[in-house]
Amino acid sequence: MFALIFRIVLRAAFTLFLLTACVFFALHLTGDPARIMLGNSADAVALEAFREQWGLNRPLWEQFLVYLQKFVMLDMGTSYMTGLPVKEVFLSAFGPTMSLMIPTAIVTLLFGIPTGVLAALKRGTRTDRAMMVLSVFGYAVPNFFMGVLLLLVFSIWLGWLPSYGNGSVWHYIMPIVTMATSEAAIFSRYARSAMIDAMRLPCVRAARMRGLPESRVIWLHALPNAMLSILTILGFFIGTLVAGAVITENVFSWPGVGKLLVQSVANRDIPVVQMIVLVTGASLVTANLCMDLLALVVNPRLRKGDN
Numbered sequence: 692m693f694a695l696i697f698r699i700v701l702r703a704a705f706t707l708f709l710l711t712a713c714v715f716f717a718l719h720l721t722g723d724p725a726r727i728m729l730g731n732s733a734d735a736v737a738l739e740a741f742r743e744q745w746g747l748n749r750p751l752w753e754q755f756l757v758y759l760q761k762f763v764m765l766d767m768g769t770s771y772m773t774g775l776p777v778k779e780v781f782l783s784a785f786g787p788t789m790s791l792m793i794p795t796a797i798v799t800l801l802f803g804i805p806t807g808v809l810a811a812l813k814r815g816t817r818t819d820r821a822m823m824v825l826s827v828f829g830y831a832v833p834n835f836f837m838g839v840l841l842l843l844v845f846s847i848w849l850g851w852l853p854s855y856g857n858g859s860v861w862h863y864i865m866p867i868v869t870m871a872t873s874e875a876a877i878f879s880r881y882a883r884s885a886m887i888d889a890m891r892l893p894c895v896r897a898a899r900m901r902g903l904p905e906s907r908v909i910w911l912h913a914l915p916n917a918m919l920s921i922l923t924i925l926g927f928f929i930g931t932l933v934a935g936a937v938i939t940e941n942v943f944s945w946p947g948v949g950k951l952l953v954q955s956v957a958n959r960d961i962p963v964v965q966m967i968v969l970v971t972g973a974s975l976v977t978a979n980l981c982m983d984l985l986a987l988v989v990n991p992r993l994r995k996g997d998n
Contacts, residue, residue: 696984699980699983699984700980703976703977703979703980706976707972707973707976710969710972710973710976711759711762711969712755714965714968714969714972715754715755715758715965716751716755718961718964718965719751719754720751765778767781767962767965767966768962768965768966769962770960770962770963771958771959771960771961771962771963772955772958772960772963777962777963777966778966780951780963781948781951781963781966781967781970784946784947784948784950784951785947785948787857787945787946787947788936788940788945788947788948788949790857790863791857791863791866791867791870791936791939791940791945791947792870792932792933792936794863794867795866795867795870795871795874795932796928796932798867798871798875799870799871799874799875799878799928799932800878802871802875802879803875803876803877803878803879803882804878804879804882804921806822806826806875806879806882807822807878807879807881807882807883807884807885807886808882808883808886808914808917809822810822810823810879810883811882811883811884811886811887811890812886812909819883822879822883823879823880823883825876825879826875826876826879826880827876828876829872829873829875829876830873830876830877830880832872832873833938834870834873834935834938834942835938835942837868837869837872837873838865838866838869838938838939838942838943839942841865841868841869842854842865842942842943845865846865852864852865854943855943855944855945856943856944856945856946857945857946862943865943866939866940866942866943866945869935869939869942869943870932870935870936870939873935874928874931874932874935877924877931878921878924878928881920881921881924882917882921884920885917885918885920885921886913886914886917888917888920889912889913889914889916889917889920890913892912892913892916894912894916895908895912895913895916898911898912922982922985923982925978925982927975927979928978929974929975929978933948933949933971933974933975936948936949937949937952937953941953948967948970951963951967952964952967952968955967
């Protein structure tokens with residue numbers, strides 16, 4: 692058991708190291724930050740002074756080792772644009788993003804999983820078909836189109852909701868609906884398939900043969916087995932939620948990490964871009980690690996693979 696947990700944690704740590712290396716070298720190989728920041732009109736003295744100030748005149752491998760050393764000490768460097776520590780720049784945008792992602796995740800799970808389970812229980816009926824049509828629609832419509840559509844209807848035509856910012860509760864409605872629509876559609880379709888498979892399990896058939904009420908069969912036998920399958924996509928849910936936030940925050944001018952990322956990429960503020968990408972990747976790796984460990988706890992069959 693402990694050897695299996697150690698392998699899972701070690702794999703996650705190695706994945707995080709590879710992510711750090713790929714992000715660092717990919718961003719630094721896209722061009723000279725000094726030339727991009729100062730422009731083509733800058734003279735050689737100004738370029739060299741910029742490189743000296745930010746340690747860009749060292750070999751790339753040496754810069755990477757310095758970056759790793761600072762990374763271990765949770766020092767993510769300084770923003771080229773503002774001159775502030777990257778952590779301060781990131782944390783100033785992290786709060787608004789989390790205030791949007793947490794309610795979005797709650798709405799997604801509250802609507803996605805129950806509708807999928809209900810569709811499975813009503814398989815082949817009009818309810819099932821209607822829910823699957825809505826799921827396909829929600830999954831097929833891109834976030835940016837959904838956001839623009841909501842802005843057009845509820846802000847411009849009807850004037851019911853504010854179109855940008857995060858100053859009140861009303862500002863949250865359209866961004867949450869925009870992000871939760873596609874995510875809930877994914878969970879609904881996956882929960883439906885998982886529940887249909889769970890209803891065919893021998894334990895469910897045995898419970899019915901013992902004469903247990905259908906509600907107990909569903910809640911005590913079918914649904915727990917279906918949730919084991921749903922756990923596998925919860926880790927990926929974090930990544931897709933962050934990706935959706937990048938688009939949604941720019942559509943609604945939400946002052947979060949997604950908007951900061953777009954601005955930092957446009958301004959070639961490499962330290963800020965590095966931290967945002969690494970935090971996003973680390974959150975995805977951590978979420979999958981937690982899901983793997985949770986699966987070991989709730990599914991004893993997985994522990995039998997530990998030799």
